[in-house]
Amino acid sequence: MASHKIVLATNETYHLFNRSIGKVDIFSNLDNLNKILEVVNYYRYPQRIKLSRYNSMLESQKSEYLSTIIKNPPLIDIYVFSFMPNHFHLLAKQLQDKGITIFLSNIQNSFAKYFDLKNDRNGGLFQRSFKAKRITNNGEFIHVSRYIHINHVTSRIIEFEQLKTYEWTSLPCYLNEKLNKFVNTKPILDYFKTPEKYLKFLENNVDHQRKLKKIKDLLLD
Template identity: 25%
Template sequence: MENNKKRNWIPGKYYHVMARSIRKEKLFKNASDYQYFFNLLVKTSEKHSFNLCSFCLMTNHYHLQISSNESISKIIEHINKLYARYFNTKYKFRGPLFAGPFKAIPIHDKRNILIVSRYIHYNPVTANIVDKVEKYQWSSYNYFLPTTTSSPPAFIDFTPILENFQGTEYKQKKSYIEWCSY
């Protein structure tokens, strides 16, 4: 839950939002938990307007690179509350699921949007979950790959990332993948 400290939000600005489970326990125990959380993002986007330009759901935390004209606090609190209710019901737990309030770091320019996106996408590699970022299924990275056949949901907007590169969308995605690999 959000503490009483008032957050200052700038509408339309991107933030790097992170929320971690209490005591770093598993937030997602299996594929159905990851899928439920992803579906929760979809349903929340129907109620609250927001855009993600990258995301990654890790074992005990998640990262969202998010922008909204609405209060991001309300959006994240809504997501965390509904996911905690689902998790506690499914696993017969009581009490808080998240370790304190979520963190939100404002992203000040286009270059930092790229840096934060790469950081988010490479989290599973850094944590030694996978050896290559494209092997991790619970992030937005695979939507950049030319082999991807599925389209991202409407609330995922890669424009803030891709506008840093020249050419067609295909060439921009290819350039982003190359830039991430250095």
């Protein structure tokens, strides 16, 4: 179960983070990525049934069920995501009281059950307490989006050119709206006017972010 010591405010935006216990690699392969994206998309709304039960329904039943669910407001609005090998980052606004806590609890529990079944394991998968940093102004919003989107690049997992189509982040949703299932790209694209300008902003900050990461790593005990 996801927990957080500080009460998160509705209609406020947060940088959300959590890691697997023992830094277990959980998101590297495509099957696991597709599962967590399915889980995120499903549980961003309050649900009456678990995803596993929903997936066992007939297509007509699924459509009927979803048509009732989407009449209600979602728990959160997701602007940016990134799934690193052993942790995730989200930039999201809470839309309902306790929305973030409920959402994170649901996605972590659902993905953990999938991961345990797939790998014949038991026990906790995610650290109990997630981290949340409130975004206080537009400048923070833009720069946290940058940090999250180029994290794979600055960590030298991929090259920047690969990022354009890299499904482990939400950036492809910004460059090709057809790929977008649940990311709200409007605030960032309104600020930069075009996807190309946002992409250039990200590219121009790769070296700077790497330098900051190196300094941070040097300061860790």
